Amino acid sequence: MLLSKIINNDIKLIKRIENDVPISGIDTDSRKIKKGMIFAAIQGDKTNGINYTDKAINAGAKVILCNIKDSKKIFNKNINIITAKNIKISACIICKKFFPSQPKNIAAITGTNGKTSIAYYLNKIWNQAKIKSASIGTLGIKYYNKNIPTELTTPDAIDLIKNVDFLKKQKINFLALEASSHGLSQKRIDYLRVNRGVFSNLSRDHLDYHRSIGNYFASKKRLFTEILDMNGIAIINNYCKYGKKIESICKRKNIKYVTYGTEKSDWIIEKINFFKGHSEVSILIFGKPYQFKTKLKARFQIENLVCSMIVARSYNLPLKQLFNLVENIKEPPGRLEKVNFKKISSNIYIDYAHTPIALKKALIALKGIQSNYASLKVLFGCGGNRDKGKRRLMGKYAFEMADEVYITDDNPRYENPKKIREQILKYCKGAYEISDRKEAIFFAINRLKKFDILLVAGKGHEKYQEIDGKRYFFDDKKVVLDAIKAREKVC
DSSP states (O other), X not given: OBGGGTOOSSSXXXXXXXXXXXXXXXXXXGGGOOTTEEXXXXXXXXXXXXXXXHHHHHHTOOEEEEOHHHHHHHTTSSSEEEEOSOHHHHHHHHHHHHSOOOOSEEEEEESSSSHHHHHHHHHHHHHHTTOOEEEEETTEEEETTEXXXXXXXXXXXXXXXXXXXXXXXXXXXXXXXXXXXXXXXXXXXXXXXXXXXXXXXXXXXOHHHHSSHHHHHHHHHHIIIIISOTTSEEEEXXXXXXXXXXXHHHXXXXXXXXXXXXXXXXEEEEEEEEOSSOEEEEEEETTEEEEEEESOOSHHHHHHHHHHHHHHHHTTOOHHHHHHHGGGOOOOTTSSEEEEEGGGTEEXXXXXXXXXXXXXXXXXXXXXXXXXOSOEEEEEOOOTTSOTHHHHHHHHHHHHHOSEEEEOOSOOBTSOHHHHHHHHHTTSTTOEEOSSHHHHHHHHHHTOOTTOEEEEESOTTOOEEEETTEEEEOOHHHHHHHXXXXXXXXX
C-alpha cells in the first residue's frame, strides 16, 4: 500500500523524503518494526514512543507517525513524517487497512470475575458443536487445539486487529473475547464489530488504575454504550446493582438483552444438586423448566457456564444440543482446578482468585463441594503495585471463612513483599507467614490431614512470579504436585 493512500484529513504528511512510499504495515512497538513499516510513536504512561524513533528507523521503518509537537524532535532525521491529533486512533485505522478481516460473530465478555471461564466454556461449546471458533483472553489465543500466549487479557488494539484478521483467515467465524476494564478504557476493542456483549459481575478490582468504582464501572459499560452493535444482543447477570444498570442502558438504547442470575431473570438457576462425579442443574428458561448435567462442582462455575450457554443459544444453537454439549465440559486451567492427594484423602484446589469476591466465592464453593471435609485451609498473597485496598478485604475473608491461613508472596512486582504480607496479616490474625511461595505450598501440604481442603489462590494458570520487574518461572500446580510427591515418600 502506498503512503498516499493513507493520508487523509486526520493524517497529514509534513516531511517527505521520497515521492511515494510503499508501506508494509504499522506498529506502536519499535521492537516489532520491520522493513517498510510505519512506526506510530505514542505517548505512554511511563515513556514516549518518540524516544524509540532511532530503533524503529534502524529496524527498517519508512515513516514515523507522531503528533505535531513530537515531530519537531525528529525533523532533522532522514525519515518521512506524518502527523495526527490522536496517534492511537490513526494507527488503528491504518492497521485495519492492512488487516481488514474479522470473524462474523464476536462475543465480548466483561466483568470483574468470570471472563476467562465464560470465554473458555463458550469456545468449548462451539468446538463440540463442530463450529470453527476461537477465544482471546487471559489463557491466550485458543483455536483448533492451538494456543498463542498473550501478555494482556485484552491485547493492544493493533495486536488485536492483527489477531482477529489472522483468525478470520483460519476460517474462524465465532470468537469469544475477554474485554478487560483496561482494554475498554483504552479503546482496544473499538475497532471490532461486536454483536454480543456479556456482563458477568462487578466488584472491587483495578482501583490503582481506575481510582474509583464509578470509573471502573464506566469503563465496563462502554461495551454496551459505545461498542456493542445496535442489532446485537447483551447477556447480563442482573444479580448485582451494576448488572441492573447495564440492563437499564440496554432498555434505553433499544438493545435486545437476556438476563440471568435472579428470580426476575430470563434464565434462572433454580437448584443445583451436587453428586460425587457431577452436578444436576434445574433451570427456568423464559419460564419453562429444564435440567442438565455438568462436571462442574461450584455454583459460580455453573453460573459462568450458564452465561456461556445463553451466548451460544443466542447464535441459534438448539437448546437440546446445548444441554448435551455442556455435560462433559471441565473447568479452565487454574480455575478451581482440583489436585487429589489420595494417600491421605485430602484435596487441593488451584484457583486464580485474586480479588476479594473471587476469594470469598471460592471458599464458599469449597465448603459446599466436600461435605465431609475436616478443615478448610487457604494459601494466598496479593500483587504489588496494585489496589492496596484489596489486601484488607482478602485477609478479612480468609480469616472469617478458613480454618487455617497461609500468607505468602504473589507477584510483588516493585513493592516490598514483606509490607504487602503485613498489610494482609493485620486483618488475618493467627495466619502463618511464609514469604517463599514454594516453601509455603510445601509447608501447607505437609500439614494436611484426612479430608482437609487446601485452596492455593491468586495465580491459577500463571507460569511465572514477578519480582523487581523480572519474571521467574513459577507454576502453582507443578509445585503442588512436587509437594505431594515429596510427602508421599514419607507417609
